[in-house]
Amino acid sequence: GLGLSVKKDENFGEWYSEVCKHEMIEYYDISGCYILRPWSMAIWEIMQTFFDAEIKKMKVKNCYFPLFVSPGVLEKEKDHIEGFAPEVAWVTKSGKSDLEVPIAIRPTSETVMYPYYSKWIRGHRDLPLKLNQWCNVVRWEFSNPTPFIRSREFLWQEGHTAFATKEEADKEVLEILELYRRIYEEYLAVPVVKGMKSENEKFAGGLYTTSVEAFIPNTGRGVQGATSHCLGQNFAKMFEINFENEKGETEMVWQNSWAYSTRTIGVMIMTHGDDKGLILPPKVASVQVVVIPVPYKDANTQGIFDACTATVAALSEAGIRAEEDLRDNYSPGWKYSNWEMKGVPLRIEIGPRDLENDQVRTVRRDNGVKEDIPRGSLVEHVKELLEKIQANMYEVAKQKREACVEEIKTWDEFIVALNKKKLILAPWCDEEEVERDVKARTKGETGAAKTLCSPFEQPELPEGTLCFASGKPAKKWTYWGRSY
Numbered sequence: 402g403l404g405l406s407v408k409k410d411e412n413f414g415e416w417y418s419e420v421c422k423h424e425m426i427e428y429y430d431i432s433g434c435y436i437l438r439p440w441s442m443a444i445w446e447i448m449q450t451f452f453d454a455e456i457k458k459m460k461v462k463n464c465y466f467p468l469f470v471s472p473g474v475l476e477k478e479k480d481h482i483e484g485f486a487p488e489v490a491w492v493t494k495s496g497k498s499d500l501e502v503p504i505a506i507r508p509t510s511e512t513v514m515y516p517y518y519s520k521w522i523r524g525h526r527d528l529p530l531k532l533n534q535w536c537n538v539v540r541w542e543f544s545n546p547t548p549f550i551r552s553r554e555f556l557w558q559e560g561h562t563a564f565a566t567k568e569e570a571d572k573e574v575l576e577i578l579e580l581y582r583r584i585y586e587e588y589l590a591v592p593v594v595k596g597m598k599s600e601n602e603k604f605a606g607g608l609y610t611t612s613v614e615a616f617i618p619n620t621g622r623g624v625q626g627a628t629s630h631c632l633g634q635n636f637a638k639m640f641e642i643n644f645e646n647e648k649g650e651t652e653m654v655w656q657n658s659w660a661y662s663t664r665t666i667g668v669m670i671m672t673h674g675d676d677k678g679l680i681l682p683p684k685v686a687s688v689q690v691v692v693i694p695v696p697y698k699d700a701n702t703q704g705i706f707d708a709c710t711a712t713v714a715a716l717s718e719a720g721i722r723a724e725e726d727l728r729d730n731y732s733p734g735w736k737y738s739n740w741e742m743k744g745v746p747l748r749i750e751i752g753p754r755d756l757e758n759d760q761v762r763t764v765r766r767d768n769g770v771k772e773d774i775p776r777g778s779l780v781e782h783v784k785e786l787l788e789k790i791q792a793n794m795y796e797v798a799k800q801k802r803e804a805c806v807e808e809i810k811t812w813d814e815f816i817v818a819l820n821k822k823k824l825i826l827a828p829w830c831d832e833e834e835v836e837r838d839v840k841a842r843t844k845g846e847t848g849a850a851k852t853l854c855s856p857f858e859q860p861e862l863p864e865g866t867l868c869f870a871s872g873k874p875a876k877k878w879t880y881w882g883r884s885y
């Protein structure tokens with residue numbers, strides 16, 4: 402039928418799967434793989450347009466490296482690959498014959514790119530080297546696949562930069578992290594926390610990992626939104642990426658790598674969707690306004706259709722992504738439900754009365770508010786409405802997320818908050834052993850609790866505050882929770 406068969410608060414998993422099928426994705430006959438249909442691809446492209454322009458301002462250049470990785474290079478560094486090896490997909494045959502040597506499909510491109518960084522970087526004038534690629538990666542995961550959130554192939558951008566000094570690397574890590582915050586908060590209207598990953602959770606091959614973390618109130622799970630790593634000189638050592646500095650001495654480069662993926666779209670769907678379906682933030686909506694005629698038996702139907710077409714033309718002229726739905730085989734009511742399901746942020750209805758009064762009726766998808774607007778001031782009104790919708794969606798999501806945050810000080814409080822699906826802010830001694838212990842003690846069928854990040858914005862930590870898990874002196878406030 403037309404509507405969703407379950408409610409968001411009743412059966413979130415089923416709700417999410419159904420909402421995604423309303424033209425964002427199509428399930429594919431290989432498990433963990435999904436078809437990105439135009440309705441979600443358009444969102445990816447809008448984000449890409451923003452991010453690509455921003456990194457170009459930072460002198461990052463786009464490139465493209467092969468999909469295939471030779472085994473020798475992939476396994477070059479044991480502790481980088483150790484935990485990940487089971488996820489690597491391999492090509493072992495071509496046609497009927499086996500390949501002499503199996504070839505891996507990139508799960509990420511450090512080992513693909515860095516042998517060539519070593520070749521291209523000779524002297525300090527070759528630095529900084531800043532490359533990015535927009536591509537797909539494959540990780541053959543076995544934990545439950547979820548559209549956009551966890552798939553065996555996904556689209557992402559991966560930036561790989563090399564500098565002469567650590568200071569330059571440290572600076573870029575945070576500049577990129579700010580762009581990720583903007584993607585989530587300014588485009589997807591999703592609030593995120595910027596922070597540092599723990600030693601346990603960071604990218605094992607790097608020096609430190611920063612991330613933007615989102616939270617899904619319905620499941621009480623954190624979700625890593627995007628990562629920006631400083632790799633230090635670890636990969637430079639592994640791949641011998643050296644340069645001759647101004648004094649003629651040989652030094653190793655300092656590197657970063659950073660990525661966001663199509664997971665962003667899943668986080669947006671989970672955050673904003675309701676029981677009528679998707680709600681798209683205007684900034685990323687491929688159709689921001691849908692104009693629907695409401696003809697009445699003997700009314701001037703042609704006049705109504707012409708008014709719809711003229712309204713779309715005026716809005717498009719002003720750079721607003723507007724479409725009319727003049728299909729004569731669907732009722733206005735059916736169209737309202739259909740476009741609400743697809744999450745179009747603003748609907749405009751034009752009926753006989755609107756025609757007489759030279760006005761249109763607007764209906765907001767985020768809060769349902771209806772308003773009659775004179776056609777003379779339509780464009781300005783709609784621009785304002787779209788901005789209000791964008792801002793309101795962010796504020797509502799931020800309040801919902803804040804309502805989930807619980808600050809705790811003891812183990813018992815931690816367990817209670819965890820079982821109440823809270824986003825937990827706790828004082829922690831920052832010891833890896835303790836994090837591993839918390840994971841072990843909270844292991845359950847819904848997954849263990851772990852650190853999500855230590856926020857850069859640290860609340861006051863009074864002298865003598867003890868770690869909630871170990872009782873040792875706490876060093877920092879850290880967000881904990883179950884995660885995707």
Ligand SMILES: O=C1CCCN[C@@H]1CCCn1cnc2ccccc2c1=O
Pocket residue numbers: 481482485486488489508509510511540559560604628630658659660
């Ligand atoms: O996040 C990023 C940002 C973009 C570039 N790569 C880094 C780190 C990727 C970490 N990672 C993640 N899954 C993997 C899966 C298989 C093999 C290797 C890996 C792997 O190295």
